[in-house]
Amino acid sequence: MAENLLLQALSGLASASSLFLVAAGLTVIFGVTRIVNFAHGSLYMLGAYLAWTLVTALPRGPLGFWGGVLGAALLVGLIGVLVEVLLLRRIYRAPELFQLLATFGVVLIVQDLALLVWGPQDLLGPRAPGLRGSVEILGLRFPLYDLFLIAVGPAVLGLLLLLFHRTRWGTLVRAATQDREMVGALGVNQRLLFTSVFFLGACLAGLGGALQLPRESVNLHMDLAIIVEAFVVVVVGGLGSLVGAFLAALLIGELHAFGILVFPRITLVLVFLVMAVVLVLRPHGLLGRPPEAPPAGAGGAEPPLRPAPPALRRLGAAALAAAVLLPPFADAYALSVLTEMAIFVLFAASLHFIMGPGGMASFGHAAYFGLGAYAAALLAKWAAAPMAAGLLLAPFAAGLFGLLFGWFCVRLSGVYAAMLTLAFAQIAWSVAFQWVEVTGGDNGILGVWPDAWAADPLAYYYLTLAFCLGATLLLRRVLHAPFGYALRAQRDSPLRAEALGVDAFQVRWLAFSLAALAAGIAGGFFAYAKGSVFPTALSIPRSVDALLMVLLGGVRTLSGPIVGAIAFTGLQEQLMRLVELWRLALGAVIVALVLFFPQGLAGAARAAYERRHGPAGA
Amino acid sequence: MSEVMERRRPAAAGTPMLEVRNLEAWYGESHVLHGVNLEVHEGEVVTLLGRNGAGKTTTLRAVMGLVGRRSGSIRFRGQEVINERPDRVARMGIAYCPEERGIFASLDVTENLLLPPVVQEGGLDLDTIYRLFPNLKERARSQGTKLSGGEQQMLAIARILRTGAKLLLLDEPSEGLAPVIVQQIGHTIQELKSRGFTVLLVEQNFRFAQTVADRHYIMEHGRVVDMVRNEDLAASMDRLHEYLGV
Ligand SMILES: Nc1ncnc2c1ncn2[C@@H]1O[C@H](COP(=O)(O)OP(=O)(O)OP(=O)(O)O)[C@@H](O)[C@H]1O
Ligand SMILES: [Mg+2]
Numbered sequence: 075m076a077e078n079l080l081l082q083a084l085s086g087l088a089s090a091s092s093l094f095l096v097a098a099g100l101t102v103i104f105g106v107t108r109i110v111n112f113a114h115g116s117l118y119m120l121g122a123y124l125a126w127t128l129v130t131a132l133p134r135g136p137l138g139f140w141g142g143v144l145g146a147a148l149l150v151g152l153i154g155v156l157v158e159v160l161l162l163r164r165i166y167r168a169p170e171l172f173q174l175l176a177t178f179g180v181v182l183i184v185q186d187l188a189l190l191v192w193g194p195q196d197l198l199g200p201r202a203p204g205l206r207g208s209v210e211i212l213g214l215r216f217p218l219y220d221l222f223l224i225a226v227g228p229a230v231l232g233l234l235l236l237l238f239h240r241t242r243w244g245t246l247v248r249a250a251t252q253d254r255e256m257v258g259a260l261g262v263n264q265r266l267l268f269t270s271v272f273f274l275g276a277c278l279a280g281l282g283g284a285l286q287l288p289r290e291s292v293n294l295h296m297d298l299a300i301i302v303e304a305f306v307v308v309v310v311g312g313l314g315s316l317v318g319a320f321l322a323a324l325l326i327g328e329l330h331a332f333g334i335l336v337f338p339r340i341t342l343v344l345v346f347l348v349m350a351v352v353l354v355l356r357p358h359g360l361l362g363r364p365p366e367a368p369p370a371g372a373g374g375a376e377p378p379l380r381p382a383p384p385a386l387r388r389l390g391a392a393a394l395a396a397a398v399l400l401p402p403f404a405d406a407y408a409l410s411v412l413t414e415m416a417i418f419v420l421f422a423a424s425l426h427f428i429m430g431p432g433g434m435a436s437f438g439h440a441a442y443f444g445l446g447a448y449a450a451a452l453l454a455k456w457a458a459a460p461m462a463a464g465l466l467l468a469p470f471a472a473g474l475f476g477l478l479f480g481w482f483c484v485r486l487s488g489v490y491a492a493m494l495t496l497a498f499a500q501i502a503w504s505v506a507f508q509w510v511e512v513t514g515g516d517n518g519i520l521g522v523w524p525d526a527w528a529a530d531p532l533a534y535y536y537l538t539l540a541f542c543l544g545a546t547l548l549l550r551r552v553l554h555a556p557f558g559y560a561l562r563a564q565r566d567s568p569l570r571a572e573a574l575g576v577d578a579f580q581v582r583w584l585a586f587s588l589a590a591l592a593a594g595i596a597g598g599f600f601a602y603a604k605g606s607v608f609p610t611a612l613s614i615p616r617s618v619d620a621l622l623m624v625l626l627g628g629v630r631t632l633s634g635p636i637v638g639a640i641a642f643t644g645l646q647e648q649l650m651r652l653v654e655l656w657r658l659a660l661g662a663v664i665v666a667l668v669l670f671f672p673q674g675l676a677g678a679a680r681a682a683y684e685r686r687h688g689p690a691g692a
Numbered sequence: 693m694s695e696v697m698e699r700r701r702p703a704a705a706g707t708p709m710l711e712v713r714n715l716e717a718w719y720g721e722s723h724v725l726h727g728v729n730l731e732v733h734e735g736e737v738v739t740l741l742g743r744n745g746a747g748k749t750t751t752l753r754a755v756m757g758l759v760g761r762r763s764g765s766i767r768f769r770g771q772e773v774i775n776e777r778p779d780r781v782a783r784m785g786i787a788y789c790p791e792e793r794g795i796f797a798s799l800d801v802t803e804n805l806l807l808p809p810v811v812q813e814g815g816l817d818l819d820t821i822y823r824l825f826p827n828l829k830e831r832a833r834s835q836g837t838k839l840s841g842g843e844q845q846m847l848a849i850a851r852i853l854r855t856g857a858k859l860l861l862l863d864e865p866s867e868g869l870a871p872v873i874v875q876q877i878g879h880t881i882q883e884l885k886s887r888g889f890t891v892l893l894v895e896q897n898f899r900f901a902q903t904v905a906d907r908h909y910i911m912e913h914g915r916v917v918d919m920v921r922n923e924d925l926a927a928s929m930d931r932l933h934e935y936l937g938v
Pocket of ligand 2: 749
């Protein structure tokens with residue numbers, strides 16, 4: 075038994091090493107550029123794929139193997155440089171969520187490119203020459219390669235610390251981590267510095283991936299799997315802290331190793347719970363420090379919400395009339411798309427409610443959408459309840475979880491809040507995914523059909539339209555009520571709002587729960603519209619969908635999320651139907667959106683309108 | 693000190709070292725500078741005076757290229773720099789010491805001191821810097837932020853003397869410091885002037901300003917509204933008090 079535990083601990087240490095390499099790259103890049111690089115997992119995956127290609131192409135033997143591994147790491151470093159120069163360099167001053175989103179666009183692009191180049195099947199690499207066998211520890215066999223990996227983590231940590239504390243480049247990086255503007259004003263070329271930091275970070279990710287080659291097969295799911303864990307490690311350790319990342323990687327590695335022994339079903343939940351606890355106790359992670367000064371030039375004052383100009387109102391009225399009058403002439407497919415649009419309008423509006431006027435970042439809004447959908451579907455499956463009961467339970471369940479998760483999330487801000495919301499969404503996702511007896515796991519819940527009176531697609535469409543549009547308008551109404559003023563006041567200046575008697579925490583908490591509740595309504599209707607629910611309803615890509623809708627429409631206008639939801643649903647539908655590589659196309663659209671329309675479609679339209687007519691509503 | 697005073701040059705001769713014309717600057721949407729005009733000649737110490745929010749800091753930041761958007765003309769030794777990045781401006785020989793000092797907390801004193809790259813011949817060497825600022829030598833291995841306010845200010849000035857930059861932009865070096873330290877900083881500025889440095893100095897402390905400067909520009913609402921020579925100061929006192937509201 076004791077031997078077993080020791081072995082388990084050692085294998086935890088071995089996985090901690092790769093995790094640390096990836097997290098170290100992530101944290102170094104974040105420290106200097108303030109960008110949370112979602113695509114870091116993609117760099118890790120590319121490291122593994124490139125290592126496979128190089129190692130199998132090069133002559134067998136130690137030189138071929140280790141040369142291939144190091145070559146892959148360097149190649150990934152160069153790919154990182156390409157990403158930095160072409161994309162990130164242009165968005166260093168953009169709001170955090172835009173940066174996250176842009177790098178998520180890169181994730182999608184890399185996924186399809188990897189599929190094109192290496193195909194969908196898992197690839198198996200050769201074992202490491204010289205490290206093939208195993209050693210005997212307390213009578214049990216332990217792979218030699220894992221022992222080697224255990225040493226890699228501390229070795230890389232040591233080298234990085236030397237690099238940062240004993241070289242001029244390291245001094246510059248540490249200085250830029252604290253105040254990049256000052257470093258520039260003192261005559262240091264920041265562009266070179268940032269690019270070189272990105273090169274180093276990408277190399278580390280690539281090396282982490284390449285070193286996995288002898289341990290596990292290379293596949294297209296490696297990117298998101300590792301990035302979510304690396305986020306956890308970096309956030310638990312404290313963004314920007316190398317030693318923190320190392321400690322957290324050990325912690326998470328061990329948690330996985332022992333979690334499997336104790337709670338095989340909920341290892342993921344365990345990991346995210348630890349993260350939530352750490353963040354609540356230490357909002358900046360184990361060794362992280364609160365930022366010294368907000369980066370200059372970031373953000374800027376939010377313009378006040380203005381009533382819609384008459385032209386927009388007429389347009390809205392026309393769209394509403396079309397939504398009511400035209401569907402009787404639509405075919406079944408068009409009706410299903412329209413129903414989905416109505417649902418996503420509410421989903422997007424609920425996210426916008428906390429993001430725009432609330433000023434909170436959420437990278438896990440799908441949790442509440444999915445919880446609503448699951449609540450409705452579970453009630454239908456296990457209690458054979460009528461549809462009305464399911465639709466009623468959906469917002470209730472989502473709102474309840476909104477209260478619970480929100481209590482943690484609204485304490486944090488910026489990237490940390492985004493990460494914590496992501497973590498909670500991943501908890502919800504992993505429960506839906508792993509608790510097969512109740513949720514059906516990956517197979518989902520089927521047979522969630524509307525009652526007879528709403529079974530006709532047209533009838534169901536009108537029902538959905540009425541409730542989703544109604545809820546959207548209610549959310550808008552709330553924003554123009556005293557609660558809405560308080561919400562915006564705490565976003566603009568928490569201190570001043572508190573001085574006026576606004577309890578910022580309570581306002582944020584309530585807004586978060588309200589948004590969750592609204593997303594739950596959308597989720598309930600979604601379940602009955604599809605007749606089924608799968609874990610994808612609360613997955614990261616679904617959360618990103620919501621973000622895209624809001625940002626596509628524009629976060630600073632109230633009509634933004636509505637326009638965005640309609641545009642996004644239409645766009646995705648077309649992309650998936652027409653384009654084989656729809657991820658690539660979607661990724662490219664996201665990147666283009668962030669680069670060229672940072673204000674979103676509605677924002678751009680409004681700006682164009684105001685250029686011609688003067689400020690709207692004035 | 694009297695020797696220093698004698699070496700003062702007439703302000704009008706030759707091309708100015710720094711010539712700012714119609715400089716406008718924005719932070720995001722807000723328009724902060726509305727056409728600043730000023731010039732600084734080689735070897736001069738010139739102050740920018742003005743009430744809080746007049747745009748003094750923004751003027752210095754605009755010269756360095758640290759504001760979001762700017763227009764107009766900034767010539768350094770005759771060369772236009774309005775479109776240059778901060779690091780390029782620094783490399784041309786303009787050094788900046790910000791109001792909040794910009795000391796790097798995670799670096800020790802020596803690392804802070806050696807951080808700015810040398811851009812030209814003729815900077816002070818470390819020995820001279822330590823002779824000018826003996827405190828820094830004693831604290832060479834301390835973390836940047838473990839220093840006192842005065843020591844931080846000295847470090848912030850000291851580290852830009854090594855680079856060979858000859859035009860120093862100093863933003864309120866006397867702010868928040870005890871009178872003895874302010875005096876010491878005043879001596880330092882005079883010493884720098886005697887070594888041929890040119891200084892554009894932002895000040896609120898009017899009394900301090902008159903002990904070191906050749907000329908004073910007055911700023912109001914994002915514009916330079918007046919210029920007074922130090923020798924005419926006594927005659928212009930009423931006017932100045934009105935501008936500065938003291
Ligand atoms: N980062 C910023 N964003 C928006 N407005 C700013 C910013 N910094 C300064 N301002 C505004 O620009 C104007 C000029 O500010 P500046 O800091 O240049 O004044 P100053 O003369 O240096 O004042 P002080 O004596 O208080 O240092 C002020 O009205 C200020 O509110
Ligand atoms: Mg100032």
